Amino acid sequence: xxxxxxxxxxxxxxxxxxxxxxxxxxxxxxxxxxxxxxxxxxxxxxxxxxxxxxxxxxxxxxxxxxxxxxxxxxxxxxxxxxxxxxxxxxxxxxxxxxxxxxxxxxxxxxxxxxxxxxxxxxxxxxxxxxxxxxxxxxxxxxxxxxxxxxxxxxxxxxxxxxxxxxxxxxxxxxxxxxxxxxxxxxxxxxxxxxxxxxxxxxxxxxxxxxxxxxxxxxxxxxxxxxxxxxxxxxxxxxxxxxxxxxxxxxxxxxxx
Numbered sequence: 401x402x403x404x405x406x407x408x409x410x411x412x413x414x415x416x417x418x419x420x421x422x423x424x425x426x427x428x429x430x431x432x433x434x435x436x437x438x439x440x441x442x443x444x445x446x447x448x449x450x451x452x453x454x455x456x457x458x459x460x461x462x463x464x465x466x467x468x469x470x471x472x473x474x475x476x477x478x479x480x481x482x483x484x485x486x487x488x489x490x491x492x493x494x495x496x497x498x499x500x501x502x503x504x505x506x507x508x509x510x511x512x513x514x515x516x517x518x519x520x521x522x523x524x525x526x527x528x529x530x531x532x533x534x535x536x537x538x539x540x541x542x543x544x545x546x547x548x549x550x551x552x553x554x555x556x557x558x559x560x561x562x563x564x565x566x567x568x569x570x571x572x573x574x575x576x577x578x579x580x581x582x583x584x585x586x587x588x589x590x591x592x593x594x595x596x597x598x599x600x601x602x603x604x605x606x607x608x609x610x611x612x613x614x615x616x617x618x619x620x621x622x623x624x625x626x627x628x629x630x631x632x633x634x635x636x637x638x639x640x641x642x643x644x645x646x647x648x649x650x651x652x653x654x655x656x
Contacts, residue, residue: 407442411466413449419460420566435519437625438599438615445576445597448614452565455610456574459564461503466578468501470559472529472585473628474552479639482555485629486643490515493546494628497529508537510545529554556631557583567610572603574611580627584635591634593651598625623647 440448458465474495475481484492492513499506509523522544526535538549563576576599581592601611615621625647633641633648641648 409446410442410449413446413453414458414465414563417449417453417456417458417465417565419465420457422459422461425459425566434517434603434605436601436603436612436622438601438620439623439625440597440599440615440620442578442595442597444618444620445578445599447618448599448611448620451614452574452611456565456567459566461500464502466561466563468559469562469577470499470501470557471627472497472554473556473558473631475555475628476547476551477553479555479632480547482629482632482639485626486640488643490517494626495541495545495547495552496628497526497532498523499528508532508540510541512545554585556628556635557585558627558631560627565611571607572601572609572611575600575602582627582631582635584631587636589635596651598627 459467461467474497481493481495490513494511496509496511497506498509506526506528507523508526509521512520514520522540524536524540526532526537532538532549541548558581560577560580563578565574565576566572567574576597578597579592579594580596580598581590581594583590599615601609603609629644630647630651632639633644
């Protein structure tokens with residue numbers, strides 16, 4: 401079955417979900433949360449969406465339910481944040497500039513993960529990457545991150561499309577990322593993962609989740625996936641990447 405055909409089926413299925421708008425999403429921001437990630441195929445995603453429909457609504461923004469995102473990840477020149485992940489540090493940080501393409505909203509974001517597996521995200525609205533200094537970016541990082549703007553440089557640009565589901569109880573969000581592409585902003589190498597789906601369940605804690613039951617029944621197991629680290633590893637063979645090699649090997653048949 402071609403990806404194009406499966407994508408049409410997915411869009412048709414999304415159109416059958418009840419929508420939820422941004423105005424009602426405010427009560428479920430989950431800026432401090434537990435994240436669980438899954439990697440699956442397009443065919444499996446079709447089944448997951450059909451089974452999830454009774455228990456979830458789909459986020460709709462300006463009439464769109466499959467929304468384009470663009471992210472630029474910042475790091476130090478020696479890639480301290482990448483190395484922290486590669487070296488197995490439980491406490492780590494990511495800094496990025498994320499743009500919601502259809503709405504042209506851009507944010508400077510800091511994501512910190514603690515040694516209990518919780519993720520804390522903070523962000524401020526900015527115009528674009530070039531305006532960070534003029535729009536309070538350094539002050540924001542000073543209060544919320546381990547690094548300041550002068551220490552950082554753009555490393556990886558990442559684009560993808562995202563579906564967001566919210567359970568009827570309004571206690572969790574499920575993000576579904578497809579058409580994932582990377583460009584290394586240092587060496588200009590590009591790569592993509594067009595045939596995989598990265599799903600992330602975001603909860604306040606490890607409460608009952610309908611989607612967890614669905615994925616378990618389909619034999620889809622949790623697994624790690626950092627877009628920033630995978631983007632670095634897939635576009636720069638000179639980097640130490642022992643921790644990511646099993647994942648790269650698993651994904652190699654999907655890489656273009």
